[in-house]
Each structure stands twice: as structure tokens, then as C-alpha cells.
Amino acid sequence: MAQQLTRNQSLVLDALTHAEGPLSAYTILDKLRDHGFRAPLQVYRALDKLLEFGMIHRLESMNSFVACSHPDHHHHDHGVTAFAICEDCGQVTEMHDAGIEERLSVLAGREHFKTEKTTIEIRGHCQNCTSG
């Protein structure tokens, strides 16, 4: 069940897993230069696979990537995911909610639209950065 990763894929996943927040492809590249990475494609190819495996997510609104918060269930799709992204500290919270999923399904159905992938990203300020 657990996907067997190549060396490059493991390195990229590790970088994302150990990062405080989301990383851009080029930031990952810089972090991995000591491990032999030289070119963006090495990163992008690994990212593509990890996305395909459902192990990481892409944050469209900031052109960057995060490790999935649910490392246990690495199936290709764990439903609609909503991300809360703090603009102060960069922290990302991954959220799942059947209500949202249901509501979006109704919206799409009303337009006779066949959904392939849904992006939900909430930009704002997390609890820590608000209370200060």
C-alpha cells in the first residue's frame, strides 16, 4: 500500500515534511543542492509524482507545496481539501468538511459541471498571529 519512492522523491518529500510551512519548487531546489540537485526539473518531476500519490498538496494561491497533514492515508484522493493559510507566519492548516463538499457538489450540479479537482484556499491570520 505504501508507495515506494525514488531517491529524488524521498528527498523532496522529506524537505516538505520537515519544513515549517509551504515551500516553492525553487526553495526546495536550494535545500537539496547538497544532495546533488542541480536543476528545477529534478524538483518538479518529484513534485508531480508526490502530488499524484496524494502525499503533498499544491497551494495555487502561492505557487508552493506542502506535505499532506494526513500521512496515514496516502490514496490518490482524500476528498475536497480546504487550506487556511496565515499571511503572517505562513502556517497552513488542512481542513476537510463534508458540508462544503456537499454544497459544492450542488453548485456544480446546478451548472451541469463535471468536477475534476477543487481548490479551496483561505488567506488570513491564524490564531497565534491574531491574539498577539
Next chain:
Amino acid sequence: MAQQLTRNQSLVLDALTHAEGPLSAYTILDKLRDHGFRAPLQVYRALDKLLEFGMIHRLESMNSFVACSHPDHHHHDHGVTAFAICEDCGQVTEMHDAGIEERLSVLAGREHFKTEKTTIEIRGHCQNCTSG
């Protein structure tokens, strides 16, 4: 009430309004070269203002822009907007739904997250491109 636009802003808004689908900044630039546009910044500065005025929207998942489907109410915020984007024909449908808004509000509140801006983009296939 209606925002007075500068020449550049009007040109960019017109380009988006008359376009079939979303346009990238550089596509807009090419369309406006005959009107004197020479550099990306001329487009980006106009886009920034039009976004601020609520007259256009940015589609994060494809780095492009669309005119708002509700040209009547140009206030700075017309609530949460969900976009259905057809991957075949590029058509974009702008949708609003109080249920989604409510549900997202609950989700954010649960994390004590203060929302500034919400992005919802549904990629898939529109009715026309499905029925064919």
C-alpha cells in the same frame, strides 16, 4: 458610485470583458500593443486597480484574470466567489452561495482563523463539453 477608470484601466477591462475566457497578463499585453502598451507593468498596474475595485477576478489556479460577471455591483467585495473553470473550452462561471460562505465561516472559526480572502476554483468540464 461607478469608478472612474484611467485610460489604461479601461483598455485592460475592455480586453477582459470582450474576451471569451480568462486572459493572462501577457496575453492582455499582446492584445493592447496596438493601443500603445509596451511593458508588463502597464498591464499589472491596471489589473491591480481593477481587482481592488472588484471589477475583475484573478484565477489563482491558472494565473489569469476574468471580468466580473456582475458588472452592476462594483463594490469592493461581493462575498465569496466560486469559479467553475472548464478545462476543455476555458469557459468560466462565477457562482455565489450563502451555504458555502456559512460552512467556510464555521471551518475557519473552528481554527480561530481570521479570513481575509477566500479562493474557490473548480476545475472540470462544462455542460457543453460533457454532452458532446
Next chain:
DNA sequence: ATCAATTGCGTTATGCTATAACGTGTGGCA
């Protein structure tokens, strides 16, 4: 009228994000 502040504008240069295209090497399998 004059000064200062703001805003838009044009230009050049640069930086960040992503992919095309080509060739190599390896493992599985008919």
C-alpha cells in the same frame, strides 16, 4: 498662486515559476 503629497505612467532590468527537448541508464519482459 504655490507648495507638497498622491497617483498614474513609461522604461529598463531583474527575479521567480514552469516546461520543452534531448540523451542516458536501468529493470522487466516477450
Next chain:
DNA sequence: TGCCACACGTTATAGCATAACGCAATTGAT
């Protein structure tokens, strides 16, 4: 053995976005 699929490495290029400078027009006091 020949073929195929896949990961990999490299170079080059394409596409998206902003920094920094200076100028001109507008506004709104003083």
C-alpha cells in the same frame, strides 16, 4: 536479444511578476 517503460540529468527556453528609477498630472491645502 530486443523492446518498452520509467526515472534521471542537462541545457535551454517559455511564462509570470515585480523592483527601481524618473517624469507628468492631479489634488488639496496654505
